[in-house]
Amino acid sequence: MSEGIIMDTILSTMFYFWITLFVAYFLMQRGLWIFSDVAKGTASFMLEKALGPGADLVEGRPGAGARSWIMQGALWMIFASMFTFTSMWLTHDPDALHSLASWGYSANADELASAGVYATLYGTVSMFIIGCSFHIIPKLAGTELASETNANLVSFVWTISVLMLIIGSQNNNILGIDIIPLGIALNNVLLLAVIMNQLLTVANKTRNIAMPGWLILIALLSSPIIAIVSIVSGAADDNVGQWLTYHIFGGTFFFAGVAGIALYASSIASGNPLWSKTLVGVTLIGSIFTINPFGDVDGQMVMDAFGPLVDNNVTSFTNQDMLSASFLMALVSIPVLAFSSNMLVTMRGSDMFVDDPDASGNAELNLGSWLIIPIVIGSLFVQTDTVSGTNELLGISNSISVMAGWLVLVPLSLGAALSLYPELVGRHLFSPNRARWGFWMMTGGAIFGLSITMIADFMDIALTELSVEDPSSLSEELRKVGSVMFYGVVIGSILHALNMVTGMFRGDIISKKSVRNSSISVESYALVSPTTIRRILSSGADLDTEVIPTGENDEKGSATKL
Amino acid sequence: MVVIFLTGTIRGVAMSTNTIDSVDVFLQGEKEPSGSWVFIVLGLVLSLSFLVLYSILYPGQDLPVISDLMPVFKGVFDSGIWFFILGTMIGIFAILGRLLLEATSE
Numbered sequence: 001m002s003e004g005i006i007m008d009t010i011l012s013t014m015f016y017f018w019i020t021l022f023v024a025y026f027l028m029q030r031g032l033w034i035f036s037d038v039a040k041g042t043a044s045f046m047l048e049k050a051l052g053p054g055a056d057l058v059e060g061r062p063g064a065g066a067r068s069w070i071m072q073g074a075l076w077m078i079f080a081s082m083f084t085f086t087s088m089w090l091t092h093d094p095d096a097l098h099s100l101a102s103w104g105y106s107a108n109a110d111e112l113a114s115a116g117v118y119a120t121l122y123g124t125v126s127m128f129i130i131g132c133s134f135h136i137i138p139k140l141a142g143t144e145l146a147s148e149t150n151a152n153l154v155s156f157v158w159t160i161s162v163l164m165l166i167i168g169s170q171n172n173n174i175l176g177i178d179i180i181p182l183g184i185a186l187n188n189v190l191l192l193a194v195i196m197n198q199l200l201t202v203a204n205k206t207r208n209i210a211m212p213g214w215l216i217l218i219a220l221l222s223s224p225i226i227a228i229v230s231i232v233s234g235a236a237d238d239n240v241g242q243w244l245t246y247h248i249f250g251g252t253f254f255f256a257g258v259a260g261i262a263l264y265a266s267s268i269a270s271g272n273p274l275w276s277k278t279l280v281g282v283t284l285i286g287s288i289f290t291i292n293p294f295g296d297v298d299g300q301m302v303m304d305a306f307g308p309l310v311d312n313n314v315t316s317f318t319n320q321d322m323l324s325a326s327f328l329m330a331l332v333s334i335p336v337l338a339f340s341s342n343m344l345v346t347m348r349g350s351d352m353f354v355d356d357p358d359a360s361g362n363a364e365l366n367l368g369s370w371l372i373i374p375i376v377i378g379s380l381f382v383q384t385d386t387v388s389g390t391n392e393l394l395g396i397s398n399s400i401s402v403m404a405g406w407l408v409l410v411p412l413s414l415g416a417a418l419s420l421y422p423e424l425v426g427r428h429l430f431s432p433n434r435a436r437w438g439f440w441m442m443t444g445g446a447i448f449g450l451s452i453t454m455i456a457d458f459m460d461i462a463l464t465e466l467s468v469e470d471p472s473s474l475s476e477e478l479r480k481v482g483s484v485m486f487y488g489v490v491i492g493s494i495l496h497a498l499n500m501v502t503g504m505f506r507g508d509i510i511s512k513k514s515v516r517n518s519s520i521s522v523e524s525y526a527l528v529s530p531t532t533i534r535r536i537l538s539s540g541a542d543l544d545t546e547v548i549p550t551g552e553n554d555e556k557g558s559a560t561k562l
Numbered sequence: 563m564v565v566i567f568l569t570g571t572i573r574g575v576a577m578s579t580n581t582i583d584s585v586d587v588f589l590q591g592e593k594e595p596s597g598s599w600v601f602i603v604l605g606l607v608l609s610l611s612f613l614v615l616y617s618i619l620y621p622g623q624d625l626p627v628i629s630d631l632m633p634v635f636k637g638v639f640d641s642g643i644w645f646f647i648l649g650t651m652i653g654i655f656a657i658l659g660r661l662l663l664e665a666t667s668e
Contacts, residue, residue, distance in 0.1 A: 075657070082650050089643050096641035487646050494653035501657050505664040 010244055010324050013235040017248060020225050021218065021288060028202065028217070040203055043196045047147040058152040062144065065151025067424045069131025070417045072159050074500050076123030077410070077493040083116035083166075084402060085490050088453065088483035092476050105170075113398070114169040117301075120405045122187065123162045125254060127155070128413035130194055132261040133216045135420055137198050140213040140264075141205035146197050154193050161186040172304070181307030188224055195220050211280035215260030218284060222252035230302070236310040240321060242299025244291070247383075249302075251292030251332070258412045259283050259339050262365055263346070265416035269362045272349040273541075279342040286335025291328040293379040294404040297386040297397045317387050325387045329380055336376050343369035360429050363439045364415030371407045379404060395461040399454040406446040406489060414496065421500065427507030430499050438495035445488020453482035 058064070090096055090109035097107035138145045145151060161183050168179030198220060202209065209217075226248050235241030263283075267274045274280070303310060317325065347366060378400050385393040418435065422428050429435050456478035463475070525541045527549045536547065616625070628639035628648075 078650070078654060078657075082647075085646065086643065089646075093641060093643070096643040099638045099640065484646075487649075490646070490650055491653070494650070494657070498653070498657050498660065502660055502664075505660075 009233075009235050009238065009241045010321055013229060013233050013241060013244055014248070014328075016229045016233055017222075017226055018288065020229060021222060024221050024225065025218070028199065031203075036203075040200060043200050044146065047150040047193065047197055047200070051150065051153065058149060058156070060147070060149035060152065062148060063135065063424045065145060065148045065155065066131045066134035066420070068152045068155040069127050069134065069158075070421070070424065071500060071504075072155055073124050073127030073131060073413075073417065074493075074497040076119055076127060076159075076162065077414070078490065078497055079166075080116055080119035080124050081406075081486075081489040081493045083112050083119055084406070085483060085486050087112035087116055088449070088479070088486055092479040092483070111170050115166045116402075117405070118162065118165040118169055120410065121254065122165060123159075125258065125405075125409045125413045127158065128417045129216070129219065129254075129257040129261055130158075131155075132265070132413070132416050132420055133194075133198065133220065133257075135424060136216060136261060136264050137209070137213055138201050140209045141202055142207045143201060143204045146200035146204070150193060150197055154190050158187070158190050161190060168304075178307045180304045181309075184305040184307075188227065191220065191223055195224070210274075211277055211284065212260045212263040212274070215256045215263070215280065215284050215287070218288065219253050219257030219260060222256070222288075223249065226252070227306075231306065231309055236302060236306050237312075239299060239312075240317060242302040242310075243297075244299070244325075245302045246295060246299045247291045247293070250295050251287050251290065254409060255292050255294070255335075256284065256287040258368075258409055258416075259287065259335075261416040262343060262368065262412040263339070265361060265419040266343050266346045266365055266369075269359045269365060269415070269419040270347045270349060272346055273537075275342050275345040279338040282338040283335045283342070286332065286338065289328075290331040290335060291325060292332055293329050293376065293383040294408075295379075295401050297383060297394065316389060322387050322389075326384050329383055329387075332376065332380070336372055340369050340372050359419065360421065360432060360435045361415040361418030363436075364411040364418065366415075367439075367443055368408050368412035368415060371411075375400065375404050375408055392461070395464070396454050396457040399450055399457050403446070403450050403454075406442075406450070411443075418496075418500075421503070422510050425504050425507065427503055427509050430502035430507050434495050434499045438492045438499065440492070441488040441495065442492030445486050445490075445492060449482045449484075449486030449488065451482075452478050452485060456482060 058068070086097075086107070087109045090107060090112060094109065100107055134145055134151050164179055164183030164186065167174075168183055172178055172180050198217060202217070226245060230236040230241065230245040233241075235245060263274060263280060266272075303312060343365065347362065347369075382393045382397045382400055385391060386397070418429070456475045459475040459478070525536055525545050525547050527536075527547050536545075541547070613625075625642060627642050628644050629635045629637070632639075
């Protein structure tokens with residue numbers, strides 16, 4: 001393939017992606033002219049009536065959809081951490097699970113790592129993003145979710161699709177059928193149902209949607225758009241295009257999605273108004289126009305996902321590719337810094353108080369906002385090293401990719417889910433103490449476990465460069481310690497999931513007074529009784545908010561004339 | 563434990579005392595006392611000390627696994643990973659048990 005064509009793969013794919021996304025945004029703002037009502041009616045019919053008896057399987061009460069997605073996301077977190085832990089263990093002890101061979105299953109570290117990635121990204125993070133979005137978008141649009149029943153039902157089928165991906169990661173070909181492409185296809189069909197539900201909700205909006213809502217909507221829309229663009233433009237047919245597709249998907253669906261729910265939750269958890277609308281805009285634009293360096297150094301997942309639809313024409317990055325890819329990746333520091341600073345200042349507040357510093361989810365949101373900067377810098381080094389063909393840091397790519405998952409994406413999405421939990425469930429978490437323990441176990445396990453594993457990676461890189469044939473026993477010992485420490489993440493996941501499940505039944509019932517509203521778009525504040533300025537500010541009012549006294553009438557009443 | 567509620571006026575004339583006999587009531591605070599960390603750290607240090615002692619007393623020998631403790635599982639639970647897998651299974655069954663218990667209770 002000529003150099004010019006390869007260059008086109010990166011720039012033309014991104015160009016088509018931007019144009020399609022812009023058209024989608026334009027249509028969302030302007031509607032479909034005379035077809036709008038027909039489209040609304042058809043979508044509404046497809047979301048509920050077309051499901052037939054399936055719709056009767058689940059409840060359609062307000063908040064049921066979001067609750068269902070978030071609870072299943074919490075349960076997937078246990079399996080995601082367990083798969084990752086097991087793969088880390090098998091790296092230094094490949095025969096640890098040999099006894100399972102008698103059941104016909106031979107455990108393999110790489111395959112289990114792949115299962116861990118699918119369970120983390122599609123099971124945990126995606127379910128938290130979509131679950132939170134089912135609560136956030138209607139709130140910001142000032143309306144109800146178009147179909148709670150559909151949202152609830154789709155969550156269970158999504159779980160089945162994640163299960164298919166995990167089975168496919170262990171054995172992709174069963175009875176001649178490729179399982180991973182099938183799971184991805186089902187996943188995308190379900191995502192279309194989610195998008196239709198959200199677009200129908202947006203169509204009924206009663207006010208302008210605040211910026212975090214757009215981050216979420218763009219994140220949801222970007223997934224099918226990049227899939228179609230990648231296949232139609234032929235980008236998915238070579239390694240450069242697969243790498244690009246993987247990172248555009250990660251930068252828009254995961255980064256923008258997580259940023260949207262985390263920014264909304266930062267205001268909810270702290271009781272402070274969102275610091276800067278401009279920085280949210282920068283985060284949104286940056287997530288679309290830059291290449292996010294989080295994740296793998298190759299596009300293997302894209303090739304697995306598209307299956308028979310793509311070829312595997314191996315090509316390497318040309319000089320022009322390196323230039324454009326490195327430039328667009330370096331630019332990612334702009335949206336990341338904008339997001340991180342906005343989160344941290346919002347959570348700290350402008351007047352040095354936080355409404356409830358012990359609120360669940362605060363700690364996770366803080367952690368993710370801090371760690372996103374060093375991890376994105378580390379990922380940038382690794383990806384640039386790969387793009388340039390140096391491949392000196394290839395050995396640590398897996399550790400830093402897992403770090404991005406467990407120290408950025410999972411904490412931010414889990415923090416957002418925990419912050420919204422009381423309003424969705426109507427009860428507080430069962431035990432704040434258990435939530436605290438869950439946080440420390442997850443954080444300690446991920447930071448120490450993965451850092452120690454990364455040290456072992458560096459040792460192996462150094463030994464390989466020196467051409468030492470005898471493997472280092474110290475490196476192996478470090479991997480053992482790293483995997484055992486990572487088990488803290490499994491315990492933390494179990495504590496969080498148990499806390500959330502028990503809280504549904506036995507958590508303290510929240511009073512109306514304690515329900516916190518988003519402070520993102522408060523334009524007026526109804527003053528019904530004497531209150532403090534602190535409480536008014538905590539509810540999201542700022543200096544431009546109009547305070548409207550709603551006084552009681554002391555005039556003597558009289559009989560109503562009929 | 564006896565909980566005393568005191569209700570008084572400013573003058574302190576009218577004061578009533580209610581007591582609740584709470585012999586069967588289990589109380590647990592949500593705030594963790596700072597002193598409890600000392601014992602956790604002490605436990606960690608002791609665990610590490612025993613591991614070091616083990617490596618001195620039995621040099622070159624791996625830590626015992628489930629099949630060493632229960633020979634009936636020889637050939638099945640031959641790796642230390644099974645401690646962790648069983649721990650996770652206990653956690654998962656605790657969640658399932660909680661769901662079933664709450665769903666079937668009145």
